[in-house]
Amino acid sequence: MSELKTVGIVGFGRLGQYLVNELLTNGAKWGLKLGFVWNRTASQQLYDSCGDSNLVLEELSQFDRYAVDLIVEVSHPVVIQEFGTKFVNHCDLMIGSPSCLADKHLEESLLLASNKSNRTVFIPSGALWGGNDIRKMSTRNTLKGLSITMHFHPDSLKLDGELKSLNDSILDKPITLYKGPVRQVCSLAPNNVNTMAAAAIAGYTLGFDGTVGCLIADPNLKDYHKIEIEVTGPSNVANNCRFSVSTTRLSPSMGNSAVTSMATFASFLSSLLNANKHMGKGFQLC
Template identity: 50%
Template sequence: MAEEKKKKRVGIVGFGNLGQYLYEAVKAHEDYEIAFVWNRTLDNLKGKIPANFVLEDLGQFASRNPDVIAEVAHPSISAQYGPLFLEKADYMVGSPTALAEQHVEDRLRQAASHHGLYIPAGALWGGGDIQKMADRGTLKGLKITMTKHPDHFRLASPLKEKNASVTDKAITLYDGPVRGLCPLAPHNVNTMAAGAIAAHNLGFDKVKGCLVSDPSLTEWHHVEVEVIGPGDHEAGKAFSVNTLRKNPAKPGAVTGSATSVSFLSSLLRAHDMGPGVHLC
């Protein structure tokens, strides 16, 4: 008799729209099962999931024996628990803006010596190719421009006030290093953070991020990725790639309609790549 295949146990940290989607998808998948679900507000779990799946104290995560932990809550989770997660399981960081804090990135990279630290590609088209160029040292520049309707942003000051002033014309809210943007828009620029991690020879300080608020873009999120490679840039003979990703988005949505499916695909890839940092 063939031995029954062991299901991978998934811990879900966060139970907003994305966490709920992942919970239902994992529960229905033949190769995966729920290890636990944690949410900062426990009342939000009542009546939605069985009590045996609820983890009240995130510090007790190891008692549920997860194979992979998926964070879809807040960047602060990685700072507080990321290294602990990596001692026991693979860890998928759904809020990679956390790594814009240099000490958080350093601790997580160091902790990923026994299990894998996985970064979802999200809306970053061509992330694997960017990472390959970074590995070879041929990546010379990367700029990611995200354009959304003003209502689709969740921002901190001073970008919050600048976005509130948008009326009938598009306004550039920020154009500069991704490291400086992440704490101002932690819920909106995870794609940029993923790009900075993939482009590890450039990092958060040299990867550029541009955030544009466009009142005409009511049903879409646009993500443009500009990659610069080797060559003679002054003579116009350098390698370059430009892509524009158009993601449908409901009015007022922080994340586009394709985000949930993309995160699930990343989660299903977040295993068996060994220690280290992996784009998934």
């Protein structure tokens, strides 16, 4: 039997807990094993879940003491901002908070580190439906328009500043909190718009500035997250008909305050399994 590949998990929220449990329970049959787990707060729950205190990384700066093949970030964009390039110099990286890539300098730094180290930076598709098709259109230079609208219950949104004030004022009707380039909303609602960021990366010919994001708070949207994607392609010169695809994704959530829907957990695990195979340098949607 070939040697198991080792995975480090950075973050132990609901998604991190789910991935840790899956790796400990089923990892061997997938050719994977848990290498370490880090969380901002090393709780007793973390130690109990790991079962082995040696698997708990207490200081993230010491991650390179562990020989892992892949680090999976499911924590917060600031983790990638501080440690992303260091991770890539050590092993392959899967970014669960791709909204951080709206920072041009960070995106360029990660790509440079990936090229130098020949490591892969994986971007999970998460709640993005049809991401590979969008990427194919970008590769063929036929992607002409891309917009993604995300609807959340107000309690599911983690916001600051003006958007938080607007969200807090909602009573019984939906309100559009933001509509415009995805790059701007990534800094305004980094925890909620990772799917928008994944779309911008998939549609790289439009990117963060050309992909349109719309964030809607809907107090009537209970127990679900709703994501609408509009893709347009080239027109037929003969009859002026334009290629277009529209999708709507309704995903059950674990209560009104859940940031991540239940289906996204399984999607993220599938992305982790796809990221099991090193694919060389650069960004790869998985």
